[in-house]
Amino acid sequence: MTFKNISIGLVPIGEIPNITCKSIAAHILGYYNLDADILPPLEEPAYAFDTRRLQYNAGLIITAIEDKEYDDYDKIVCVFDADLFVPIMSYVFGEARQGGRCALVSTYRLKRNVDGSSSPLSLRLERAGKVALHELGHLFDLHHCTDEQCIMHFSGGLQALDEARLNHCRYCSLYLRDALRKHHGAEDKAP
Amino acid sequence: MADKMNIMIVDDEEIIRVSFLQWFQKLGHLVDTAASGFEALEKLEDKPFEVMFVDIKMPGMDGIELLEKVKEEYPDVIVIIITAYGTIETAVNAMKMGAMDYLLKPFKPEQLSLVMEKIIQQQKFISQYEYVKGRLEEITRFENIIGQSPAMQEVFNMIPEVAESDASILITGETGTGKELVAKAVHAKSRRHHLPFIAINCGAIPDTLLESELFGYERGAFTGASHSRKGFLEVVSGGTLFLDEIGEISEKMQVDLLRVLEERKITRVGNREPIDLDFRLISATQKDLEKEVSADKYREDFFYRINVINIHVPPLRKRKEDIPLLVDHFLQKYSHETTKRVDHVTSDAIALLKDYQWPGNVRELENAIERAVVLSKSRTLRREDLAFVRPITSPERKPRSLHEVEKNHIEEILRECGWNVTMAAKVLDINRVTLHKMIKRYDLKRP
Missing domain, CATH: 3.40.50.2300 (Response regulator)
Known part of the structure; x- marks a missing residue:
């Protein structure tokens, strides 16, 4: 089942390796059946930098990007190589508002393993893909899932993120299909 | 999810x-x-x-x-x-x-x-x-009677046992303790449960009317009897007849009922044809009928006939551990009836309810909760919402004279009865004139 009329824009913030963006786009196409276009990068958002925490406020970045004119795209996924936070938490891997238009993925904490060692590129890309799929799920109004292996399960740390599978559980798959159908009138082109 | x-x-x-x-x-x-x-x-x-x-x-x-x-x-x-x-x-x-x-x-x-x-x-x-x-x-409720106290559990245990027989039951207990609920529970557990349960408050019906209500009458039996009417003893046919306030019936009625209980037959007023009866009698009283019998104020033979089995329902002040359960039940009932969501009671309020002596027993508690729910402005009943419940406080528990205790008691009853001397005299079980004398003697003043 494909939803060709739903378009995703992938926006790098700052200097993001092209391979990271391509890998995320491939994950979105592979697991959501949605095309994702890689768009020109944005400058680092100095306005969102918190000098006390030395991190970027994810909420402020999302608000700023939602105000930008990406009229050709239904949903925007931004990728940023900086440490993100939301006011109640010390860090987040990604952020999206429930049913919103813009999601944010941070690759900053995905480069190292739990023991502090450097993680291989393939694992980093898989992690970034998982975070992107999870946050995109929120944009399509999917909630956190109690199934620990579902991509919509909340991963508080790297270990949980690595343990999560790249699939949605059967309930989240159904909810996602319903959400995609509802979105844009659902032109179902199932074979 | x-x-x-x-x-x-x-x-x-x-x-x-x-x-x-x-x-x-x-x-x-x-x-x-x-x-x-x-x-x-x-x-x-x-x-x-x-x-x-x-x-x-x-x-x-x-x-x-x-x-x-x-x-x-x-x-x-x-x-x-x-x-x-x-x-x-x-x-x-x-x-x-x-x-x-x-x-x-x-x-x-x-x-x-x-x-x-x-x-x-x-x-x-x-x-x-x-x-x-x-x-x-479910365990602490028995056919709508609520209680987890040992005294109530004893009543619960007794009900199914006595329900099986046809012996007459006398339920004793103070006003508002739930005697009718016990009678209904016995009926519900008996083999007669699918047949009528008829309750008559003997204290509320004049003696002459009670006779025709119970025995029925034929057309023309007395002035105004334009048609024949079956009495409740006939109508109950196979079911249970509950006579509340049996201690209030006249001696004549005691004699008439005694004969019915012995012969299981009646004759309608104005007719000599006997009618066979089949019913179970459950009576209730708040009076001490044994004392009345001893004082020759009540017929002994009738008393023993109605008191084959005795069930005593304890007053609320002797089962205060049941108060939280009862409050919970009445809150649910009145929240539902008034569509006001009141589902909490503070521990302070419960303590206040437990301090009070509840002379009107469960009925008084029910009225208090209903009133509090109606007046409550929040989901929680607080101590101040129950300010109208006056606990018998004992700030100074020093020894008091009999004179002082009597004075306080009379004053309290008068207050409860809204200074209605006739009603207070009835509660105190003394003559109205005596009460007037006492009010004067103790120099009690209406607030």
Whole structure:
């Protein structure tokens, strides 16, 4: 089942390796059946930098990007190589508002393993893909899932993120299909 | 997907409230926020919340104070303390006061996950508890009679035993103790349960009318008898006849009923044709009929005929452990009837209800709860909502003279009866003239 009329824009913030963006786009196409276009990068958002925490406020970045004119795209996924936070938490891997238009993925904490060692590129890309799929799920109004292996399960740390599978559980798959159908009138082109 | 919970975030910083709100929305929960402890308490009165995240440091009412109030009035609400100023002492103090956990802002994402898992676990315990509580209610309820006290359990045990036989039952107990409910329970447990249960309050019907009500009459039996009418003894046909306030019937009626009970036959007024009867008699009285028999005020033969089995329903003051159960039951009943959601009672209010002696027993308690529910402006009944219930307080329990005790007692009864001397004299079981003399002697004045 494909939803060709739903378009995703992938926006790098700052200097993001092209391979990271391509890998995320491939994950979105592979697991959501949605095309994702890689768009020109944005400058680092100095306005969102918190000098006390030395991190970027994810909420402020999302608000700023939602105000930008990406009229050709239904949903925007931004990728940023900086440490993100939301006011109640010390860090987040990604952020999206429930049913919103813009999601944010941070690759900053995905480069190292739990023991502090450097993680291989393939694992980093898989992690970034998982975070992107999870946050995109929120944009399509999917909630956190109690199934620990579902991509919509909340991963508080790297270990949980690595343990999560790249699939949605059967309930989240159904909810996602319903959400995609509802979105844009659902032109179902199932074979 | 997890079950949806009603969560309230209480924090004076808007940015924190919004951040929590957005996070919990991703979990699919129903989230509300409050900027102060006062606002939180107002919202709690309007709708139920399962979980509250409460910031410790807030202007006005701080988180600890709010926690204290929430735990007092809504003990089932799970409270998680959040603080940026956390010290071990504050956290330990909060946990001692009933907070389930605490979080230091900003917290790691996995910490919030762990807390949420703990909450879900706790919710499971609560639902299991509710189930067990429901089962317990079934055990502590018997055909609409409520009580877990040993005295009531004894009554519950007796009902099915005596229900099997056809022997006459006399239910004794003070007014408002639920004698009719016991009679109905016996009927419901008996083989006659599918047949009528007819209750007659003998004290409320004049003797002459009671005769025709019970025995029926033929057309023309007396002036105004334009048609024949079956009496309740006939109508009950196979069922149970409940005669409340049996101690109030005249001696003539005692004789008539005694004959019915012995012969199981009646003749309608104005007719000599006997009619066969089949019914079970249950009577009730708040009087001490044995004493009345000894004083020759009641027929001994009739008394023994109606008192084959005796069930005594204890007064509420002797089973005060049943008060919380009864309050809970009446709250549910009147919340439903008045469509006002009043589902909590503070421990203070329960203590007040337990202090009171309840001369009108369960009926008086029911009326008190109904009145409190109608007048209540919040979901919780507080001590002040029950101010009209006057506990017999004993601030100075020093020895008092008989003279003083008598004076106080008379004054209290007069107050309860709204200074209606006739009614008070009846309660005190003394002559009205005597009461007037006592009022004068003790110099009692109407307020």
